[in-house]
Amino acid sequence: MTEAKRPSYHHGDLPAALLRSARQLLETGGISTLKLRAITRHAGVSATAAAPHFGSLSGLLSALAAQGFLELASVMAPEHAPTPRDVALAYVRFAIASPGLFTLMFRSDAIDRQDPALRAASERAFARLAGLSAEAAPEARAATMIALWGKVHGVAVLATDGLLGGIAAESGAQTLDRLLEQVFR
Incomplete structure (x- = not known):
């Protein structure tokens, strides 16, 4: 086949x-389904296609966790x-909306906590949480933050x-959302 006749495969934004x-x-199968081959197969690319972008499964999962922290911060x-x-x-x-992603974000065995993008994203989310302890006395902020988090x-x-x-059903709250509103009054 000549170059002009060969079907070209261009994925667009392969990392995304x-x-x-x-x-x-x-989200459909849990953390145990996250194998590099399964992910690349699901994306419709070769098993080696992720390496130039993420280096390894840990790199890809760290990028996914970073996305999660950015969404959480938002x-x-x-x-x-x-x-x-x-x-x-x-x-x-x-x-609740993204239980698999939420779980991954806190799984040190699956992600590289030293990854710069992951660190920046998680710090951004935790900065939002830090506001929960803003009213505490300066010397008590860290302890208050840990307790609230x-x-x-x-x-x-x-x-x-x-x-x-x-x-929720037993408490009369009727729905989980109502129970959560009561918990965080």
Whole structure:
């Protein structure tokens, strides 16, 4: 075949396509489905196509986690979550909406926490959370932040693991969202 007749394959934005594929696999099958071959196959490219862009599976998953932290920071931004209560609710609702991504974001065994883009994205999200402890005395801010983050993150993990639905029904809150609003009054 001559060059002119050979069907050319141009993916467009391959890094974005690989990240989309990884996210789809993550949300439908969980972290155990995130293998480089599965992701590239899902994206419709060769198994080696991800290497120039991400280097390894850890690089690709770190980029995906960075995306997650940027999305989390966005939903916790003042225009979306103007009060500390709104920030806490946004955090938990993000986890519920994207449980696979949320789980990946905190899996040190799957991602490279030293990756510069991941560090910057996670710092951006945690800066939003830091607002939860802004009213604490300066010497107590760190401890207050850890306690508040623990509460918000713990509730998010319970929610993504499906452990709050029964409590919502039993408490009379009727829905998980109403229960969450009561938790973060």
